[in-house]
Amino acid sequence: MKKTMTAAIGAGLLAGAANAHAVLPLVDIDVSATLWNASPSGHVQSGDRLDIDDDLDYSTERHNVLAARVAHPVPLIPNFRLRYNDFGYDGTGEVSAEFEGQSYQGEVDTDLDLTHLDYTIFYTAPLPFVTADLGFNFKHFVGSFDIEEQNQGSSDSIDFDAILPMLHAHGRVDLPLTGLGVGAELNWISFDGDSVRDLEAYVSYSYNITYVRAGYREFVVDAEGSGDLEVDADMSGAFLGVGVRF
Secondary structure (H helix, E strand, O other): OHHHHHHHHHHHHHHHHHHHHHHOOOOEEEEEEEEEEEEEEEEEEEEEEEEOOOOOOOOOEEEEEEEEEEEOOOOOOOEEEEEEEEOEEEEEEEEEEEEOOEEEEEEEEEEEEOOEEEEEEEEEEEEOOEEEEEEEEEEEEEEEEEEEEOOOOOEEEEEEEEEEEEEEEEEEEEOOOOOEEEEEEEEEEEEOOEEEEEEEEEEEEEEOOEEEEEEEEEEEEEEEOOOOOEEEEEEEEEEEEEEEEO
16 A cells, blocks of 8 residues: 555656646756665653564664655745655564553564655755755654554554654755766754654766765654654665656
8 A cells, every 4th residue: 555655656746747847947846766775773652662673673674755846946935845755664572561551461563654744945045066955844744653462462553643843954066067966955853852853965976857866864753643652763774766857
């Protein structure tokens, strides 16, 4: 189901970008797809703390990231980016803990879904060979945490649904006549006990309207979901992406 949704979102972003560029030729469109190989650490908690490594036995997973960026020459109106982040981990671990008021003993199957959308509005400085974006990002989590005991059958599913406003900064330097570029992006918020840091750095190579990008991303979230759920997770690893610019 998730793979079908990811494919549908990717096709929709590409079709929408092409149509927008055809109607508004002065609009710059960037559509990309990325695979991120990320290792997790941290814990989830609603009662006793469950360690992601030791208790839940999560390991490195490959995640899909789809994005569309729209930039235009109209003054005062911000540029926009929509990014879909399909983040999730599952595993079978052994616990002796209380979670959401229920007791869990022995082997449990769990699923931590941190899937979210980034809605980014930003302004770009008009500089040659340099892209400098500054604005705001709204990170909309649409995930959950599921736990099921194998022996006794105790289970629970808790939504992790929140919208967090963040500061957004992105910079890229293109090396003339080479197609090469280097860049970095930061989305960050820390407020009222919740904090998120989403940081990446990359190198890219462009040819005509296509490009390839490789780099390293770190995603750290410490936030509350429904009920008493608290997620404190750190995901990091290398990524590889391809894209087109119209």
